[in-house]
Amino acid sequence: MHYYSLNKQAPNVSFREATIKGQAPDKGLYFPATIPTIDPLVIRNSNDYTKEELAMLVMQPYVGDTIDEKSLFRIVSETIGFDFPLVTINEQISSLELFHGPTLAFKDVGARFMSRCLGYFSQQQKGKVTVLVATSGDTGGAVANGFLGVEGVEVVILYPSGKVSPVQELQLTTCGQNIKALEVSGSFDDCQAMVKDAFMDADLNKALQLTSANSINVARWLPQQLYYFFAWQQWPDKARPPVIAVPSGNFGNICAGLLAHVSGLPVQHFIAACNVNDAVPEYLRTGSYAAKTAVPTISNAMDVGSPSNFIRVMELFGNQYETIKEKISGYTVTDELTRQTIADVYQQEGYILDPHGAVAYYALADYFSQHPEQKGFILETAHPVKFPDTVEAMIGKQLEVPAAAQHLFALEKKSVSMKASFAALKEWLLHA
Numbered sequence: 001m002h003y004y005s006l007n008k009q010a011p012n013v014s015f016r017e018a019t020i021k022g023q024a025p026d027k028g029l030y031f032p033a034t035i036p037t038i039d040p041l042v043i044r045n046s047n048d049y050t051k052e053e054l055a056m057l058v059m060q061p062y063v064g065d066t067i068d069e070k071s072l073f074r075i076v077s078e079t080i081g082f083d084f085p086l087v088t089i090n091e092q093i094s095s096l097e098l099f100h101g102p103t104l105a106f107k108d109v110g111a112r113f114m115s116r117c118l119g120y121f122s123q124q125q126k127g128k129v130t131v132l133v134a135t136s137g138d139t140g141g142a143v144a145n146g147f148l149g150v151e152g153v154e155v156v157i158l159y160p161s162g163k164v165s166p167v168q169e170l171q172l173t174t175c176g177q178n179i180k181a182l183e184v185s186g187s188f189d190d191c192q193a194m195v196k197d198a199f200m201d202a203d204l205n206k207a208l209q210l211t212s213a214n215s216i217n218v219a220r221w222l223p224q225q226l227y228y229f230f231a232w233q234q235w236p237d238k239a240r241p242p243v244i245a246v247p248s249g250n251f252g253n254i255c256a257g258l259l260a261h262v263s264g265l266p267v268q269h270f271i272a273a274c275n276v277n278d279a280v281p282e283y284l285r286t287g288s289y290a291a292k293t294a295v296p297t298i299s300n301a302m303d304v305g306s307p308s309n310f311i312r313v314m315e316l317f318g319n320q321y322e323t324i325k326e327k328i329s330g331y332t333v334t335d336e337l338t339r340q341t342i343a344d345v346y347q348q349e350g351y352i353l354d355p356h357g358a359v360a361y362y363a364l365a366d367y368f369s370q371h372p373e374q375k376g377f378i379l380e381t382a383h384p385v386k387f388p389d390t391v392e393a394m395i396g397k398q399l400e401v402p403a404a405a406q407h408l409f410a411l412e413k414k415s416v417s418m419k420a421s422f423a424a425l426k427e428w429l430l431h432a
């Protein structure tokens with residue numbers, strides 16, 4: 001399997017190179033040259049496979065011979081070493097809970113897979129790889145946890161001071177070892193701009209082997225297909241495939257689901273559920289696409305004005321608006337509706353949604369009001385405890401901190417304070 005750049009101005013690369021580089025030299029996203037087909041018998045008899053076996057069948061074609069089979073099995077098994085339960089909320093709607101990993105959000109899967117692949121590849125080359133990543137909250141923790149102790153890899157996380165939740169901050173500042181947290185006095189956009197400048201800087205690229213760990217990296221994007229296969233194993237009515245609602249920001253997650261579907265996974269319909277940052281729903285409604293300036297919402301992991309993976313969705317469907325529209329519906333959900341949904345679903349069903357899952361729930365319920373004969377599930381992308389202020393106000397009680405997060409409160413935050421300036425970052429990277 002090789003990967004081409006969607007800007008078509010860079011050479012094709014292997015999975016190994018695509019993982020190490022992150023983005024193509026022409027600034028394009030890498031895309032698989034062929035979409036593998038999953039054997040229909042595997043789909044039909046999915047319950048005869050363990051989740052590790054199924055994950056191997058999905059991932060192996062993408063990795064090709066760049067990782068030997070035994071190592072890939074170890075990587076895949078470590079990546080998915082927790083539960084992905086499909087929990088019934090009511091007759092029509094279930095919740096695929098993707099928050100049972102170590103940092104309580106779905107980004108654990110992509111971050112763990114990528115970190116282990118990069119660790120494997122870095123054994124075969126001289127020198128360290130430095131992973132540079134800006135986070136608005138969840139990515140930082142998942143990346144820190146995924147890369148902790150991986151030899152040959154240094155991780156530098158930039159986060160906006162005072163703008164991440166307490167649990168999120170602890171997750172990314174308490175690891176130590178090969179993980180460094182830079183607390184930037186600025187916004188997430190400032191952090192992202194500093195990281196972008198670093199990738200462009202000749203001195204830094206000479207001194208360090210830099211790579212990014214955001215969802216444009218194929219090793220973070222592709223393993224997200226696995227959630228959808230694990231959900232299928234648990235889906236009770238195989239004759240009637242599910243409608244799937246995905247809370248979407250950068251569109252990596254839903255694009256992975258669409259890729260799984262193109263490979264043969266049965267899905268009735270996809271719903272791209274967005275907050276008011278809705279460039280894609282707007283495109284689905286009108287046929288014309290325009291990036292927007294992101295505005296802050298209570299589902300902050302989806303505050304993206306220009307979703308970087310949407311171009312992969314377009315590529316997957318041959319850039320045909322009509323085809324895309326048939327497969328995906330877009331929804332725009334305001335903060336007010338999101339809050340109301342958290343309150344309603346708790347009162348009526350006894351289920352606690354986080355703000356991102358609530359966006360998806362609202363969209364799916366609305367879709368089912370037009371399609372009462374169908375059933376489906378939301379992807380619940382984060383544990384509600386990551387957003388205690390919003391959720392507790394709506395359900396009227398305190399959330400219990402899950403065991404996986406309790407230990408964090410005993411740990412000491414370690415971060416380096418930094419001005420929101422590229423010069424400061426460069427100085428620190430070269431001399432710290």
Ligand SMILES: *Cc1c(COP(=O)(O)O)cnc(C)c1O
Pocket residue numbers: 105106107138139215247248249250251252253254301302356381382
């Ligand atoms: C990152 C994130 C999203 C958005 O996922 P994309 O793949 O960027 O669309 C949704 N919910 C939560 C909780 C997240 O952390």
